[in-house]
Amino acid sequence: MSQPPAVNELSAVMNVYNRFPITLIRGKGSYVWDEAGKKYLDFTSGIATCSLGHVPDTVQDKLTEQLATLWHCSNLFTIPEQKNLANRLSQHSCCDQVFFCNSGAEANEAAIKLAKKFAKDQGKPERKEIVTFHQSFHGRTGTTMAATAQEKIHQGFEPIAPGFRYLPFNDQNALTQIDNGKTTAVLVELIQGEGGVHPAEQDWILALQEHCQKADILLMVDEIQTGIGRTGTLFAYEQFGIKPDVITLAKGLGSGFPVGAMLAKGRVAASFQPGSHGSTFGGNPLAMTAGGATLDVMLEKEFLHEVTEKSNWLFEALQNLKDNFEGIKDVRGKGFLIGIEVDGNAAELVSAFRDKGIIVLTAGQQVLRILPPLTVSWEEMRAFIHTFNEILAEGEYNKP
Numbered sequence: 589m590s591q592p593p594a595v596n597e598l599s600a601v602m603n604v605y606n607r608f609p610i611t612l613i614r615g616k617g618s619y620v621w622d623e624a625g626k627k628y629l630d631f632t633s634g635i636a637t638c639s640l641g642h643v644p645d646t647v648q649d650k651l652t653e654q655l656a657t658l659w660h661c662s663n664l665f666t667i668p669e670q671k672n673l674a675n676r677l678s679q680h681s682c683c684d685q686v687f688f689c690n691s692g693a694e695a696n697e698a699a700i701k702l703a704k705k706f707a708k709d710q711g712k713p714e715r716k717e718i719v720t721f722h723q724s725f726h727g728r729t730g731t732t733m734a735a736t737a738q739e740k741i742h743q744g745f746e747p748i749a750p751g752f753r754y755l756p757f758n759d760q761n762a763l764t765q766i767d768n769g770k771t772t773a774v775l776v777e778l779i780q781g782e783g784g785v786h787p788a789e790q791d792w793i794l795a796l797q798e799h800c801q802k803a804d805i806l807l808m809v810d811e812i813q814t815g816i817g818r819t820g821t822l823f824a825y826e827q828f829g830i831k832p833d834v835i836t837l838a839k840g841l842g843s844g845f846p847v848g849a850m851l852a853k854g855r856v857a858a859s860f861q862p863g864s865h866g867s868t869f870g871g872n873p874l875a876m877t878a879g880g881a882t883l884d885v886m887l888e889k890e891f892l893h894e895v896t897e898k899s900n901w902l903f904e905a906l907q908n909l910k911d912n913f914e915g916i917k918d919v920r921g922k923g924f925l926i927g928i929e930v931d932g933n934a935a936e937l938v939s940a941f942r943d944k945g946i947i948v949l950t951a952g953q954q955v956l957r958i959l960p961p962l963t964v965s966w967e968e969m970r971a972f973i974h975t976f977n978e979i980l981a982e983g984e985y986n987k988p
C-alpha cells in the first residue's frame with residue numbers, strides 16, 4: 589500500500605520563500621525572540637519595515653486606540669486619517685497628492701498607470717513606455733515584475749507584460765537613449781536595494797533628471813526601501829538634489845503595518861480622476877493611523893539627525909573592518925541601508941551571525957545587507973561590530 593506523503597509543517601503554505609531555520613514569536617525594540625526563548629538582535633527590521641524597532645510604544649498606543657474606534661469603512665467615505673497623512677507627506681516632500689494602497693508593488697502599479705494616463709492627457713498617446721534599470725527591483729505582480737529588470741525574476745513567467753525598456757544603471761552613455769519618442773516615464777531606485785545595495789551616482793542622477801525634464805518625461809523614484817527615514821532623511825531623493833514627479837513608498841511607512849503610497853506632483857496627479865484607480869483596503873483608518881504615528885516619531889526634531897550620526901559611526905566601523913580583513917570587498921549604501929560585499933558566500937555569514945544571536949540578510953550572493961532599526965542604540969551597534977569582528981577573525985573571511 590502506498591503511504592500518504594509525510595506531513596510537513598509548512599506543506600499548506602506555498603513554497604515561495606527560502607526561510608531561516610528559526611521561528612520568531614515576539615519582538616520589542618531592536619530585539620526578537622524565537623520559540624525556544626532565544627533572543628536575537630534584529631539588524632533586518634523585517635526588511636526595512638519595522639524602522640522604529642518592533643512594537644514601538646507610540647505606534648502601538650495609537651493603533652490600539654484606533655482598533656477600538658473604526659477599522660474599515662471603505663473609500664466611499666472620507667477618511668480623516670487619510671487626509672491627515674496625505675497632507676503631511678505632501679508637506680514634507682516635493683509632491684502634492686497621495687494615493688494610498690497596501691504594498692510596494694501596488695504603489696508602483698499605481699505609478700505606472702498614472703504615467704500612462706499622464707502621457708495620454710498631454711496629447712502624447714504614443715508615449716507608453718517606461719524605462720527601468722538593470723538589477724532593479726520594483727515588485728512581484730505581473731506588471732511590477734516586468735518593470736524589474738532582472739532575468740531571474742522573469743524566468744518562467746513569459747509572456748512578460750510589455751511597456752518597459754531596460755537601460756544600464758549609473759551609465760552616462762545610456763542616458764541619451766531615455767527619450768526615444770515613446771517614453772512617458774523613468775522609474776528608478778536611488779539605492780538599488782534587492783539588487784545588491786548600489787547607490788545611484790550623484791552626477792548620473794542629476795543628468796537623468798535633466799534628460800527627463802527636457803523631454804517632459806516623468807522622473808519616478810521607487811523609495812519603497814529607501815524612503816521614510818531609512819537613509820537618514822525622510823526621503824532619499826533629498827540627498828541627491830532632485831525633485832521627482834512621482835515617489836512610491838511602502839516598507840517603513842507603517843512601522844510594520846502594511847501601508848503603501850504613491851505621491852505625485854499636482855499636474856501629474858490630475859490625470860487620476862474618480863474611476864481611474866482604487867483599492868478596497870488602501871488608506872483604511874488602521875493603516876493611516878500606523879503611518880501617522882510613524883511620521884510623528886520620524887519628524888521629531890533631532891530624530892533623523894541622530895540616525896545620520898549613528899550611521900556615520902557604523903560606516904566608519906565597517907570601513908575599519910574592511911581595512912583589517914581582505915574578505916570584505918566593499919561597504920556601500922546610505923543611512924541604515926548598508927551593503928557589505930564579501931569575498932565568498934554571504935549566506936554563510938548570515939548563518940554565522942545568527943548562531944551568535946544577530947539577524948542580518950543578503951542582497952544577492954556576495955552582499956551582506958544590514959538594515960538596523962533607525963532607533964538602534966550605540967551599544968547595539970557596538971555589539972554588532974564586535975560580533976562581526978569575531979566572525980571575520982575566526983572564519984574563512986580572514987585573508988590577510
Ligand SMILES: *Cc1c(COP(=O)(O)O)cnc(C)c1O
Pocket residue numbers: 690691692693694696725726727728777781782810811812813838839
Ligand atoms: C520591497 C520593494 C518593493 C516591493 O514591495 P512589496 O511590498 O513587497 O510589494 C518594490 N520596490 C522596492 C525598491 C522594494 O524594496
